[in-house]
Amino acid sequence: MKKYCYFNGKIIESKKASLPINDIGVIRGYSIFDYFRTYNGRLFRLSDYYKRFKKSAKSIGFDIPISQKELESILLKLLKKNKDTDSAFRLVLTGGASSNSISLESKGNFYVIAENLPKIDPKYYKEGAKLITSEYQRQIPESKTASYIHAVKLQGEKKKAGAMEILYHYNGKVLECSTSNIFVIKNGVLKTPEKNVLHGITRKTIIELAKENGFKVAEKDIKMSEVWNADEVLITSSGKAMVLPIVKIDDKKISSGKVGPISEYLINAFRELTSNN
Numbered sequence: 001m002k003k004y005c006y007f008n009g010k011i012i013e014s015k016k017a018s019l020p021i022n023d024i025g026v027i028r029g030y031s032i033f034d035y036f037r038t039y040n041g042r043l044f045r046l047s048d049y050y051k052r053f054k055k056s057a058k059s060i061g062f063d064i065p066i067s068q069k070e071l072e073s074i075l076l077k078l079l080k081k082n083k084d085t086d087s088a089f090r091l092v093l094t095g096g097a098s099s100n101s102i103s104l105e106s107k108g109n110f111y112v113i114a115e116n117l118p119k120i121d122p123k124y125y126k127e128g129a130k131l132i133t134s135e136y137q138r139q140i141p142e143s144k145t146a147s148y149i150h151a152v153k154l155q156g157e158k159k160k161a162g163a164m165e166i167l168y169h170y171n172g173k174v175l176e177c178s179t180s181n182i183f184v185i186k187n188g189v190l191k192t193p194e195k196n197v198l199h200g201i202t203r204k205t206i207i208e209l210a211k212e213n214g215f216k217v218a219e220k221d222i223k224m225s226e227v228w229n230a231d232e233v234l235i236t237s238s239g240k241a242m243v244l245p246i247v248k249i250d251d252k253k254i255s256s257g258k259v260g261p262i263s264e265y266l267i268n269a270f271r272e273l274t275s276n277n
Contacts, residue, residue: 002082002114006074011081019109025094027101031108031146032056036201036238037088037117038079039277046072048201049238053091056143062093065110078114088115088239092146118240125267128247128259129164131177131235132157137170141196151178165235167227167249170196174222179239182246184222185232185262194219202236202270206243209269215262228252232260243270 005014025031034053038044050068057064066074071091079087090113096106136150154166165177174193176182181203183192190210192203210217227233233246233254245263247254 002078002084002087002116004078004081005114006078006112008109008111011074011077014113017111019094020097022097022099022101023094023109024096024098024101024104025092025109025146027098028095029145029147029149030060030095030104032060032062032093032144033146034091034144035088038075038086039274041079041085042277043072043075044274044277045201045205046075048204052144052199052201053093056145057093059140059143060145061104062095062108064093065107071112074112078112082114084114086117088117089113090115120240120242120244124164124244126259128245128254128257129235130162130248131165131167131233131246131250132161132163133167133169133250135170136168137175137196138168138198141175141198144198148178154178164244164246169224172224174224174227177235177237180235180237180244183234183236184226184230185234185260186226186230188262189216189218190234190262191218191220191222191226193222195221200236200238202238202242205273206234206236206266206270209266209273213265213269227254231255232263234263234266243267 001014003014004011005017007017019026034049036049050071054064075089092111094109095104096108098105134154158166165180167177168175176197181200183190207217235244235246243266245259247257
């Protein structure tokens with residue numbers, strides 16, 4: 001976390017920001033968030049992230065307290081105030097103080113945390129990474145709510161397994177990872193789940209890049225059996241993974257257990273796009 005943040009209308013020192021103890025974002029987990037970063041000092045696809053944040057807010061009865069233009073101004077001021085060239089940003093909107101600890105009674109608290117850029121060992125792009133699986137479907141999966149109890153609970157298991165992410169599946173269908181989207185590649189076609197998942201902005205970017213470069217993309221239900229028989233698997237996120245090849249899930253290798261050509265191509269295409277942002 002950086003020295004300065006934005007909190008309810010002002011840029012202040014992060015250590016001075018505080019929430020009411022009866023904020024239902026804390027007591028009941030009734031809050032939303034979003035997360036994105038800059039590349040080369042420029043905001044990447046801010047319009048897409050703002051629209052998603054607004055959609056998440058609407059899904060649980062919130063109103064966004066600022067416009068996209070106002071948000072852009074805040075983010076650029078935080079970059080300057082924290083003396084950063086690049087930064088990650090986390091937007092949070094809580095339900096606000098509640099006298100009975102369950103009813104929405106106030107306008108809520110809106111803040112923006114400036115964070116250090118996520119880091120990942122470069123070896124994972126060359127050698128690939130591992131996932132573990134868990135049968136689970138998030139509540140209101142199309143929205144970024146702050147309820148991550150299941151993901152947090154599994155962090156120890158993930159670390160013990162040497163895994164990068166947790167792949168959620170439910171009733172035999174692949175969904176998403178705890179903080180990422182997934183692509184399953186077979187016979188040159190990229191498949192990614194469409195229903196009951198968050199539509200990530202990096203996911204959207206990879207779909208666009210794939211189509212622009214002649215690859216077929218299908219947004220559809222995917223069975224777990226298709227994962228085990230995939231030629232390649234790829235995950236995408238706005239966090240540390242960004243675009244990452246997966247070569248092992250639980251104790252099973254994906255195909256040869258090596259990074260595939262389509263994954264490698266799309267990783268490089270994404271790097272080129274963001275380097276020119």
